[in-house]
Amino acid sequence: MRLTMDQVIRYQTEGCLIVDEVLSAADLQPVIEELNEVIDQRARQMLAEGRLKELHETEPFERRLALLQEQCPDIGKGMDIADYLGDAIFALLGHDKLLDVVECLLGSEISCNPIQHVRAKLPWKSKTGDPQPSYFENVPWHQDCAVTTEDSEASEIITFWMPLVDARAETGCMEIMPEVFKRGYMTHQASGGTTIVPEQLPDVQPVLAECRKGSLVIMNKYTPHRGISNVSDIIRWSIDLRYHKTGANSGRSYQPSFVVRSAKNPDLVLRNSSEWRKLWQESRNAPQPSKVHRV
Template sequence: MSTGMLEALGARRDERNADFCWRPHRGPFRLLTQAQARRYDERGFFILRDAIPRQAIETLMREIDPFEVEAENFVREQAGGELSIMKAGAISFTTHIVRRSQIARDFCKSQVFLDLCHDTLGQDVRLYWDQAVYKKPDAARVFPWHQDNGYAYVEPQQYLTCWVPLVDATLENGCPWIVPGLHREGTLVHQQRPWGLQCFDIDSSDIPVGAIAAPAAVGDIVVFSSLTPHSTGPNLTQSVRKAYIVQFAPDGAEIVGAEGQRVLAADDKRQFMIMKDGKRV
């Protein structure tokens, strides 16, 4: 079924991804219900409701805001307003906050992430990436359809993304949208588009048949695979949509370059172990 979907969307597998096979999750689980595990296997995502106390999100947001201002000012003042996929006044990506913040480091080791990692990745897990994404009011700007593994090709391909809203993420302010099912194909070819990489040969603002919106309130986590195609909609409101994205990979994961060169994803300053033998590090 998904091969037909791939064709319909003008998508194809990355050359490095010849024989990917999705590994279903059988448990035993610490946190996931059987229904959530089934949804993750079948659709590539689920929303974990009320998973983080509001107070923890408020503390985290207060910590992140000044780093975001600094990143935004850098792009505005030193990079001519635009740097890679970041555009001052429209969208900011503030990466590796854990390098500078104990609050962010502690957040990434919260029990809920340990449990999610245990249930989806195994016993030995590292933080792979963390970034805040702030979407400013901008009626046009969507974030294009992509898989997280399309930005840097990681093996094993199946790692975990937790999209954490710092304010309620709604259809109006740019919540995630997900195309279910295609995570089972592994990593797809991504092409450069003006606002980011894209894995479908459609307009970035088009919503494929079957796509599902994932609005999420403060306290929820949108949990998806690094292989789940997703986008976020435009921010049609007058306030900033803020999210913190934390990604986790099994210890030993490697980034594979276009020529096959491999780099271990184990920079201890930002890709530290969160769990060893199933226990917090």
């Protein structure tokens, strides 16, 4: 799938775009199976340690982790892309269907940015009577550029967010402020999660970014967005990736970017997941910066 000219113009005008059904259920199934395997391995280890009493083996992907976490809150920790570095998620980073869309906005020299996540937004159940979920259950208003370093200000880094289940208001989809990206970077604070400082938050009516499984929400790095509460009875699984033009500063120079498409030098494309894992291991073993991003 390639974007139409109208879609490109809409993205350039609004700083966001929803593209329906870029990836099929079959395209996403290997990633889901890989996540299921990670969850199952953790559950069995915790059962052996006496930290779980029930494996919930027959529960579907959309429910199992939530049921396991009710028994052991730690089971979901360390499940990000850079933590488990699976073959299926690596294949997704360079999937041709996804890169065809990326190319329409960035051109044919594309690198995968190291800022990449898989998120399981669990159904929110207040245990304290608080009217709102915590930061980790409900990401506050922010711009993605806030978690990059200042030396990437000139880089065009684009976010590609895709749900692994239908993302609706009920399941906690995102809210977005269209056109606000034109104002550039807004000051953020770390209190309560990385978020735009209240006095700079625009008085703009946000829009719901509802979309079906396998669809894409594409955002400019300056587009304010947030997550809303998942009040359904399933987990809102999603993946957010970032891409930039090869040679541009990634905003995370201490972590590995890699070429996923190149018309000029196709031999530079990284196709080996073992090499990808090696890059991440080397980055972890290297000295870490005292400040990882601007906030």
